[in-house]
Amino acid sequence: MKVLITGGAGFLGKRLAKRLLARGTLKNAQGQEERIDELVLFDVVPAEGFTDPRVKVVTGDIADPNALNAIVDTRTTSIFHLAAIVSSQAEADFDLGMRINVDALRLLFETCRRLGHCPRVVFTSSVAVFGGKLPEVVQNDTALNPKSSYGVQKAIGELLLSDFSRKGFIDGRGLRLPTISVRPGKPNKAASSFASGIIREPLHAEESVCPVTRDTRLWLLSPRQAIECLMFAHDLGSETFAETRMVNLPGVSVTVGEMVETLGKVAGKAAVDKVRWESDATIQRIVGSWPGRWDMTRAHSLGFRGDADFESIVRAFIADDMDGKVRV
Amino acid sequence: MKVLITGGAGFLGKRLAKRLLARGTLKNAQGQEERIDELVLFDVVPAEGFTDPRVKVVTGDIADPNALNAIVDTRTTSIFHLAAIVSSQAEADFDLGMRINVDALRLLFETCRRLGHCPRVVFTSSVAVFGGKLPEVVQNDTALNPKSSYGVQKAIGELLLSDFSRKGFIDGRGLRLPTISVRPGKPNKAASSFASGIIREPLHAEESVCPVTRDTRLWLLSPRQAIECLMFAHDLGSETFAETRMVNLPGVSVTVGEMVETLGKVAGKAAVDKVRWESDATIQRIVGSWPGRWDMTRAHSLGFRGDADFESIVRAFIADDMDGKVRV
Numbered sequence: 001m002k003v004l005i006t007g008g009a010g011f012l013g014k015r016l017a018k019r020l021l022a023r024g025t026l027k028n029a030q031g032q033e034e035r036i037d038e039l040v041l042f043d044v045v046p047a048e049g050f051t052d053p054r055v056k057v058v059t060g061d062i063a064d065p066n067a068l069n070a071i072v073d074t075r076t077t078s079i080f081h082l083a084a085i086v087s088s089q090a091e092a093d094f095d096l097g098m099r100i101n102v103d104a105l106r107l108l109f110e111t112c113r114r115l116g117h118c119p120r121v122v123f124t125s126s127v128a129v130f131g132g133k134l135p136e137v138v139q140n141d142t143a144l145n146p147k148s149s150y151g152v153q154k155a156i157g158e159l160l161l162s163d164f165s166r167k168g169f170i171d172g173r174g175l176r177l178p179t180i181s182v183r184p185g186k187p188n189k190a191a192s193s194f195a196s197g198i199i200r201e202p203l204h205a206e207e208s209v210c211p212v213t214r215d216t217r218l219w220l221l222s223p224r225q226a227i228e229c230l231m232f233a234h235d236l237g238s239e240t241f242a243e244t245r246m247v248n249l250p251g252v253s254v255t256v257g258e259m260v261e262t263l264g265k266v267a268g269k270a271a272v273d274k275v276r277w278e279s280d281a282t283i284q285r286i287v288g289s290w291p292g293r294w295d296m297t298r299a300h301s302l303g304f305r306g307d308a309d310f311e312s313i314v315r316a317f318i319a320d321d322m323d324g325k326v327r328v
Numbered sequence: 329m330k331v332l333i334t335g336g337a338g339f340l341g342k343r344l345a346k347r348l349l350a351r352g353t354l355k356n357a358q359g360q361e362e363r364i365d366e367l368v369l370f371d372v373v374p375a376e377g378f379t380d381p382r383v384k385v386v387t388g389d390i391a392d393p394n395a396l397n398a399i400v401d402t403r404t405t406s407i408f409h410l411a412a413i414v415s416s417q418a419e420a421d422f423d424l425g426m427r428i429n430v431d432a433l434r435l436l437f438e439t440c441r442r443l444g445h446c447p448r449v450v451f452t453s454s455v456a457v458f459g460g461k462l463p464e465v466v467q468n469d470t471a472l473n474p475k476s477s478y479g480v481q482k483a484i485g486e487l488l489l490s491d492f493s494r495k496g497f498i499d500g501r502g503l504r505l506p507t508i509s510v511r512p513g514k515p516n517k518a519a520s521s522f523a524s525g526i527i528r529e530p531l532h533a534e535e536s537v538c539p540v541t542r543d544t545r546l547w548l549l550s551p552r553q554a555i556e557c558l559m560f561a562h563d564l565g566s567e568t569f570a571e572t573r574m575v576n577l578p579g580v581s582v583t584v585g586e587m588v589e590t591l592g593k594v595a596g597k598a599a600v601d602k603v604r605w606e607s608d609a610t611i612q613r614i615v616g617s618w619p620g621r622w623d624m625t626r627a628h629s630l631g632f633r634g635d636a637d638f639e640s641i642v643r644a645f646i647a648d649d650m651d652g653k654v655r656v
Contacts, residue, residue, distance in 0.1 A: 094495060132571055133469075141461075143469040144487075145572060152491040156484050159472075163480040167422060243460055244473060 001026065001034050002075040006062055006108070007082035008041025011183055012124075012226065014049070016080060017041055019227050021052050026078055027235035029120070029171070042071050043083065063104040065111070072108070074117040078234060081108060081123045087286060089189035090150035101153035106160055113169035121161065122234050123174045125246065127219055129155045131289040138294035140248050147289040148191075162245045173233045173241055178221040178251030178306075179290075182317035191286040195220065198256070199263055199314055202274035205328040211280035214257030217292030221251050221306055222313045224320055229304050240302060250306025252313065253293035262310050266318075271328045329354065329362045330403040334390055334436070335410035336369025339511055340452075340554065342377070344408060345369055347555050349380050354406055355563035357448070357499070370399050371411065391432040393439070400436070402445045406562060409436060409451045415614060417517035418478035429481035434488055441497035449489070450562050451502045453574065455547055457483045459617040466622035468576050475617040476519075490573045501561045501569055506549040506579035506634075507618075509587075510645035519614040523548065526584070527591055527642055530602035533656040539608035542585030545620030549579050549634055550641045552648055557632050568630060578634025580641065581621035590638045594646070599656045 003020060007013045017039060020026070025033040041047035042058045050057060060067030062083050072079070083100065090097030105123075112119055130138055131147035144155045161172035183196040194210055195218055201208035221229075229249050254262075264272040296306070307313050318324060331348060335341045345367060348354070353361040369375035370386045378385060388395035390411050400407070411428065418425030433451075440447055458466055459475035472483045489500040511524040522538055523546055529536035549557075557577050582590075592600040624634070635641050646652060 141471040141473070143471045145469070146487070146491075147494070149491055149495070152487045155487050159474070159480045159483050159487075163474075163477055166475070167477070 001028060001036055001077045002038040002040065002073070003036050003078045003080070004040045004042060004071055004076050005080045005082060006042050007084065008057070009043035009045050009047035010082060011185055012180070012223065013041065013043065013080075013082050014047055015223055016082070016227050016230055017047070017050065017055065019231065021054065023231070026231070028077065029238070031237060040071050063099050063107060065107060068107055068111045072111050072115065074115050077117070077119050079108070079112070079119055079121045080230060080234070081105065081121055084124070085150070086188055086190035087128055087148055087150040088191045088283070090153060091148055091191070091286065094149055097149050097153050101150065102156050105157050109160060109164045109170055113164065118168060118171055120234055121170045121172045122230055123157060123161050123172060124230075125154045125158050125174050125176045126151065127176065127178055127290040129158065129176065130291045134291050138248070138291040140244070140246070140295065140298045142294075148286050158246055165241070165245055171238050172245050173236065174246045175229060175233055176246060176248045177226060178219040178249060180223055180226055181218070181220045181313060182321075183223060184317070184321040191283050192218070194283070195259075198260060198275050199317065202263060202271040203267055203318065203322065203326050203328055205270075205274065207274050207276055209276050209278050210256060211278060211283040212256055212287055213279065213284065214255060214260075216256045216284070216288060217253060218256065218259070218287070219251040219253055219291060219293055220310065220313060221249060222316045224316050225306050232304055236302065247299050247302065247304065248294045248296070250296045250299050250304055251293070252307050252310050254310045259310060262314055266311065266314050267326045267328050274328070329356060329364055329405045330366040330368065330401070331364050331406045331408070332368045332370060332399055332404050333408045333410060334370050335412065336385070337371035337373050337375035338410060339513055340508070340551065341369065341371065341408070341410050342375055343551060344410070344555050344558055345375070345378065345383065347559065349382065351559070354559070356405065357566070359565060368399050391427050391435060393435060396435055396439045400439050400443065402443050405445070405447050407436070407440070407447055407449045408558060408562070409433065409449055412452070413478070414516055414518035415456055415476055415478040416519045416611070418481060419476055419519070419614065422477055425477050425481050429478065430484050433485045437488060437492045437498055441492065446496060446499055448562055449498045449500045450558055451485060451489050451500060452558075453482045453486050453502050453504045454479065455504065455506055455618040457486065457504065458619045462619050466576070466619040468572070468574070468623065468626045470622075476614050486574055493569070493573055499566050500573050501564065502574045503557060503561055504574060504576045505554060506547040506577060508551055508554055509546070509548045509641060510649075511551060512645070512649040519611050520546070522611070523587075526588060526603050527645065530591060530599035531595055531646065531650065531654055531656055533598075533602065535602050535604055537604050537606050538584060539606060539611040540584055540615055541607065541612065542583060542588075544584045544612070544616060545581060546584065546587070546615070547579040547581055547619060547621055548638065548641060549577060550644045552644045553634050560632055564630065575627050575630065575632065576622045576624070578624045578627050578632055579621070580635050580638050582638045587638060590642055594639065594642050595654045595656050602656070
């Protein structure tokens with residue numbers, strides 16, 4: 001089988017690619033493990049660090065029909081659609097957000113529709129689709145009332161995934177991701193970038209700015225478990241998604257203050273002292289509109305698994321991305 | 329002020345136009361009644377029957393940017409966006425539905441954005457945005473899980489209305505309309521067309537086919553009250569829509585069996601005998617996925633008013649569209 005990852009040069013895309021190459025198979029539409037012959041990593045910049053002969057690195061503009069025609073064909077039975085403009089960037093550049101988060105997604109689905117082979121499409125949605133007055137615990141079927149352009153664009157993506165699937169054009173499955181923490185690498189343009197930065201930078205003895213208040217509550221998932229959930233969603237049978245295509249993934253509910261306390265527990269006061277508190281009203285407004293927890297009944301009953309607690313998340317980051325060594 | 333009605337040759341568009349011409353004013357952004365100097369009726373076919381000098385009838389393709397540039401300018405302070413592909417047609421022709429219900433709506437909003445004058449935009453959404461497992465009584469914030477392409481497209485329209493408004497590009501207000509009954513004129517391509525036909529045709533001594541079962545529950549609003557609600561929504565202050573741009577309009581909950589009983593009460597057995605029961609699985613599936621009632625608290629607290637009961641709806645139709653005379 002041929003697998004496509006859009007956003008394949010991104011941090012989640014690359015990590016998913018490595019995990020898929022190690023596993024070597026995915027379940028096919030008949031529920032059998034099938035060998036991955038080709039893994040296409042598509043992004044606007046080349047995905048680096050891959051020497052495996054199964055990998056094909058392709059660059060291009062995902063909103064360009066020709067680019068999509070070049071990477072999707074009837075052998076492409078599995079697509080992980082991770083390409084997106086992140087939250088703060090989509091808020092700052094409305095047109096770019098619409099172009100990538102809505103138009104490119106629709107073009108990808110239309111490309112599949114034209115080919116007619118109904119591939120499995122795993123789409124990543126977000127906590128950001130929720131907003132406004134929320135119940136204490138958000139449910140899988142809580143109404144979407146997003147208060148950011150990113151959230152609106154992801155909600156439109158969910159609706160399109162659902163209707164293209166209902167029409168039989170694709171076999172979509174959508175995952176609402178908690179905020180992913182701890183991400184390795186550099187800060188990005190997500191409003192939630194700090195949710196990784198305030199742990200990652202101090203563990204490297206670097207300073208990090210926290211733009212929100214200590215009592216801001218986040219709903220978090222580690223990269224390690226996020227990748228497992230993406231593959232798990234792919235492998236579920238289509239009948240799982242008959243009533244709704246969306247699953248709210250498991251998460252851990254913590255305040256930013258509790259996150260920094262955990263940092264101290266794991267890496268000591270020197271790490272905690274690297275966090276500088278400098279509020280940013282825009283980021284506070286966007287992140288504060290997201291739910292701090294949601295009900296996990298559907299996710300758990302389907303078999304999705306998150307993290308035990310935030311300390312496990314920090315320790316997973318140290319193990320996976322710091323060779324097990326704290327540097328502060 | 330200049331007012332634009334898209335779908336201005338449609339039955340609701342024409343009726344709204346007549347009502348606006350009779351009233352002569354709408355509230356402006358400052359909350360004051362302001363004279364309507366120009367009323368543009370835009371549609372794919374000409375709106376007929378208007379001789380009032382304030383009316384400008386324009387035809388064109390609403391998905392064409394040039395057509396929109398020709399009808400919207402900075403004097404256009406009020407837009408009633410009624411143009412749409414109806415439910416059964418959007419289900420049969422997916423591309424046409426997306427083109428008009430999504431792309432043209434976005435283009436209209438983008439045209440306003442470029443002009444920069446933030447007009448009031450009244451958008452009509454539908455019962456069809458709801459679907460799947462629904463609570464006994466749908467709430468204003470029940471999650472949208474539409475089971476038709478029309479419903480998905482209207483839900484996308486709601487999200488765009490909300491985000492374009494939040495960004496200050498338009499001042500949108502969205503009304504979720506119950507099924508409108510009793511419509512005058514011919515049957516149309518809405519799945520709910522029968523909800524008017526089974527009353528209208530028998531009252532004219534003509535036969536009508538009912539494609540759904542007697543126990544199918546509908547949520548109805550008369551054309552008369554729908555028009556009042558459209559104007560009322562326009563005139564509300566922008567602050568009304570701070571938390572959500574959408575309002576579920578009041579309706580009357582009746583089964584199709586009860587509708588035909590009421591027909592008998594108003595027009596006798598001869599009328600009832602004109603209804604032929606012939607089930608249609610597609611229509612039953614689409615209409616059966618819609619809510620049969622929803623909570624009216626928000627609508628009523630804002631001051632929206634529906635109909636007293638289904639008998640009032642039938643009698644309003646006879647008064648408004650049959651010159652008060654039953655013809656069976």
